[in-house]
Amino acid sequence: MVDWKRGVRGVLYPAYEARMLRRMPDDVPKHVGVMLDGNRRWAKAVGRDTAHGHRAGAANIEPLLGWCDEVGIEVVTLWLLSTDNLNRPEEQLAPLLEIIGEAVASLADQQRWRIHPVGALDLLPTSLTQRLKAAEEATRDVDGMLVNVAVGYGGRREIADAVRSLLQEASAKGMSMEELATVIDVEHIAEHLYTKGQPDPDLVIRTSGEQRLGGFLLWQSAKSEFYFCEAYWPDFRRIDFLRAIRAYALRERRYGA
Numbered sequence: 001m002v003d004w005k006r007g008v009r010g011v012l013y014p015a016y017e018a019r020m021l022r023r024m025p026d027d028v029p030k031h032v033g034v035m036l037d038g039n040r041r042w043a044k045a046v047g048r049d050t051a052h053g054h055r056a057g058a059a060n061i062e063p064l065l066g067w068c069d070e071v072g073i074e075v076v077t078l079w080l081l082s083t084d085n086l087n088r089p090e091e092q093l094a095p096l097l098e099i100i101g102e103a104v105a106s107l108a109d110q111q112r113w114r115i116h117p118v119g120a121l122d123l124l125p126t127s128l129t130q131r132l133k134a135a136e137e138a139t140r141d142v143d144g145m146l147v148n149v150a151v152g153y154g155g156r157r158e159i160a161d162a163v164r165s166l167l168q169e170a171s172a173k174g175m176s177m178e179e180l181a182t183v184i185d186v187e188h189i190a191e192h193l194y195t196k197g198q199p200d201p202d203l204v205i206r207t208s209g210e211q212r213l214g215g216f217l218l219w220q221s222a223k224s225e226f227y228f229c230e231a232y233w234p235d236f237r238r239i240d241f242l243r244a245i246r247a248y249a250l251r252e253r254r255y256g257a
Contacts, residue, residue: 017239024071024242027249029202031075032068033217033224036061038208038232045232051095056234058103065113067241068145075146075198077118079216080104083154086123097124101131104149108135113144118194119153120161148195155218162192162219195220203248205241207233225251 036057043053061078068076080100086093108115117132132151166188170180190196200220204213209230213221227244229236
């Protein structure tokens with residue numbers, strides 16, 4: 001019975017996906033943020049260890065980027081590791097950091113996308129920081145979609161870093177705090193975010209059924225649309241992605257109102 005059901009899905013899903021693609025509205029998001037959540041719970045559900053879950057999640061990143069290319073998305077931000085995750089026990093953290101490093105290096109090897117690390121890289125092990133920066137340098141001239149890999153990322157930390165950078169810049173120009181206070185505005189802070197110069201995300205997708213931001217792109221997502229998917233990240237399929245894009249396109253955006 002199970003094999004029969006799988007066979008039916010194997011025939012119907014590709015046809016359904018092709019139909020969705022043909023009928024995809026023109027109003028697709030330019031920038032999509034994705035919270036790749038549920039690797040550990042997926043591993044537990046299938047009776048495997050946590051590292052296996054993270055490897056399965058890492059293997060699903062490249063297909064996701066291919067789907068994004070398919071519908072014409074220009075920027076993708078992937079949340080791979082939060083600042084809170086850095087407090088995990090070493091026996092859990094070390095394998096995860098290695099998997100992330102390998103995944104980002106593999107994306108860079110494809111030479112299809114421009115890799116841009118975002119996060120508090122100074123909190124990461126030197127070896128991982130070097131791999132992230134090497135991936136960015138290796139893809140700097142690639143004419144493809146921009147992929148932000150958020151590693152050691154926290155929204156509050158990003159805003160604090162942006163304000164710190166703004167203060168340092170003002171000090172270097174000889175401005176007093178009183179002078180800065182008279183001119184500082186939202187645009188000044190935005191110019192110092194990790195994603196400076198990029199459009200804010202139009203759509204944020206979170207897998208695993210959790211319905212909260214958890215600190216992801218706190219500043220940038222003020223006017224974003226959100227889509228929460230029940231599937232754990234390793235089980236997130238092309239059809240789930242297309243449904244998210246379709247749901248976004250059918251919404252009447254109010255831009256925070």
